[in-house]
Amino acid sequence: MVKVIDAHAHLEELDDLESALKRAREAGVVAVVAVGSDYSSNKEILEISSSYTDYVYPALGLHPWELSQDYEKVLEQIEAHADSIVAIGEVGLDYRISTSRELQKKAFREVARLASKLDKTLIVHARDAWRDAFKIVAEENVSKAIFHWFSGPLDLLDELREKHYFISVTPAVLYQKKHIRAVERYPIELIVIESDAPVSYRGKVSEPADTLLSLKGLASLKKLSLEETAKTVFNNTVRLYGLRGLEYEED
Numbered sequence: 471m472v473k474v475i476d477a478h479a480h481l482e483e484l485d486d487l488e489s490a491l492k493r494a495r496e497a498g499v500v501a502v503v504a505v506g507s508d509y510s511s512n513k514e515i516l517e518i519s520s521s522y523t524d525y526v527y528p529a530l531g532l533h534p535w536e537l538s539q540d541y542e543k544v545l546e547q548i549e550a551h552a553d554s555i556v557a558i559g560e561v562g563l564d565y566r567i568s569t570s571r572e573l574q575k576k577a578f579r580e581v582a583r584l585a586s587k588l589d590k591t592l593i594v595h596a597r598d599a600w601r602d603a604f605k606i607v608a609e610e611n612v613s614k615a616i617f618h619w620f621s622g623p624l625d626l627l628d629e630l631r632e633k634h635y636f637i638s639v640t641p642a643v644l645y646q647k648k649h650i651r652a653v654e655r656y657p658i659e660l661i662v663i664e665s666d667a668p669v670s671y672r673g674k675v676s677e678p679a680d681t682l683l684s685l686k687g688l689a690s691l692k693k694l695s696l697e698e699t700a701k702t703v704f705n706n707t708v709r710l711y712g713l714r715g716l717e718y719e720e721d
């Protein structure tokens with residue numbers, strides 16, 4: 471059986487977390503990085519990760535959808551837990567929502583600066599805002615970043631690649647043209663896979679076990695075996711997040 475790490479899931483939003491994680495283990499998911507979105511979801515992520523030690527690894531974030539004027543307290547919260555988190559995210563820019571772009575850019579720049587200072591991987595969400603998001607991440611000298619579910623302009627990938635930034639693959643790789651084209655073009659050495667659970671893909675609510683769908687889509691686009699693809703992205707994820715003690719074991 472192949473082994474995968476779900477590099478990005480919103481575990482606090484799942485209806486029945488325990489059953490979902492049981493199904494994930496059975497499917498070959500050996501670890502999950504749980505991402506937070508705001509002060510209260512970050513708190514839940516910390517609780518979940520302490521209940522599932524060595525399985526759920528926490529990332530604390532400040533999602534543009536949850537952004538408010540008092541975001542500074544979220545930054546303080548992230549910094550206070552710097553030693554126990556594997557990344558900062560989900561954070562980013564979303565120009566399809568009504569929150570002011572100025573506020574989004576200001577908050578995103580501050581959180582990128584924090585990632586740079588703490589030397590943490592930044593998990594970036596962007597919608598209609600790929601170039602601005604990249605610009606801020608690069609200007610703040612973030613050394614490790616994941617442009618999650620990349621579906622932005624293809625020429626931007628060359629710039630991402632120069633900085634050794636990662637992109638992540640979701641189950642949408644099975645049908646979403648913009649995502650497929652980016653994944654085809656980007657080197658597998660800079661790719662991780664995820665579920666982004668509980669996001670719905672073609673009407674079906676996802677869970678961490680669906681990371682296997684991302685793996686299948688990726689393997690088929692790269693014309694590699696499932697095993698070979700799994701091993702490469704597993705090792706990428708371990709290195710990128712600094713997940714200690716996780717090794718790809720073959721059955």
Ligand SMILES: [Zn+2]
Pocket residue numbers: 478480505560666
């Ligand atoms: Zn997400």
